[in-house]
Amino acid sequence: MAEEKINKVTIIGSGPAGYTAAIYAARANLEPVVFAGGPTLEHPQRVPGGQLMVTTDVENYPGFPEAITGPELMERFQKQAERFGTVIHMENVVKVDFSQRPFLIESESGLKVRSETVIISTGATAKWLGVKGEDSFKNRGVSACATCDGAFFKNQEVIVVGGGDTAMEEATYLAKIVKHVTLVHRRDTLRASKVMQERALKNPKISFLWNSAVEEVMGDTKGMTGAVVRNLKTGDSQLLAATGLFVAIGHTPNTELFQGILETHQSGYLKTVPGSTRTNIPGVFACGDVQDSYYRQAITAAGTGCMAAIDAERWLIEEGE
Template identity: 60%
Template structure:
């Protein structure tokens, strides 16, 4: 088969991104005989690959690691005929159909596109933070909070998410230090007041975490610097939760698809339709509210059904 013939094949559906949203849409569209092509990216599997234990995904009563869960989903998608390319999409053109998707200089064409490129938690950018990732450092309180029973921990942030995470973590931790680099929160008043009234939460104002300390195996403390007087103190905390926001992975689609002010793709209510007919979005790339593996999988299922029905509608014209 010559290169040219191969390139002119028009896929029914190309799925960009391979977390629970993308893989669920692959399972559904593959079972609908759409023979999906998934471009899973070089960081295949998404945020779940960064979590150790997942205890809240239905069907795994003893929990499952993030990478195991992704592995099982990927095999399931493959079993029904999904094809995978483990590279990053470098460019798209959705201005006309068939839609164009490039990986380097290789062009792929598709009748429909499902975007499930997810979001990435924002980190402080400390080398020590990377060292103790999943060994004390986390970007998801609902995922990891239960592993910190009766421990003293730090939450970094000043928005509503930080307030929610701090509140949530007081169910497990004996003490939550909320570290914020300013002298006031940007969170809503009601959330800020509720957090400050919580006896288990202590706010450390005008401060930032400058180093995560550990024994090589797990985190044993954090160095906190006061940004006003530059004093540094070491705190014996065993957990560091980052609540400084997420960044949706939507740079590829700037100027092409409708986004909100923080870059999340906007989908039409109760659907996965973007502003371009035939292009759908699922998972954390369009969900800044729930951000769970199970909700991502749910919208992945919706996207596959939306794409399949849209294709049927096109073919019947």
């Protein structure tokens, strides 16, 4: 087993938040170590770099007028972090001990390090339908983020699945761009707030299929062409023509490692002090989608990564480190 090492900053997770935190921490001579993560038995599709690793064209990240692919953007983030001396381990952390400082972090390979501060950027995982064809057409019609991908479906027919605030927000947003939105919901009433419900129900470009569920995503070599939707009461199925399917049934923050250790919201996202990235344990900070259920954008994740590095640096100064 590897010899224990005491770091000034250890970052658990990667993506825009983790790598930005690493860049700022490295430039502050804090010699950060990053555990970038990777696939697990529960989440075999999870890869270092976060959700952008399964995103094709990124057109809304400033500085790339010609667009850039998600994996290429994350590769640039990683190289920039490494340029300033960040040490990156492409593996998962399986155990943490935040009961005393320096904190203890243990990886799946058995590597143990101790750290004066920890920055958590483990992100969140979109909930998917788990139906036939869904994986085949991800990034070729199937998406979990209208803000990210809506512009690719201008003047086209799309489907949104869900009944909560997120689904209403996605449908309302898409209605400004696409030709028509069909919202598919398993029940005959919505879970969304009244304001969000009324906004969607009154929109002439949004129609609803109640008591219904998507059973299969259809398409060809060019991409998605439609979805088979079944009425859960009658059992009847229909093929709904659409080039886009937006799954809006929520995200799950990747906080399993910190259950019972760090405070979370009822939704599972890590709690941070408003206006900062500080958690309930001094010296432990959280950034990116693991603590942000509202914006969930690459640029906001990067922004909170910057905040976390600065918060960690200033906290170390306060502690006389």
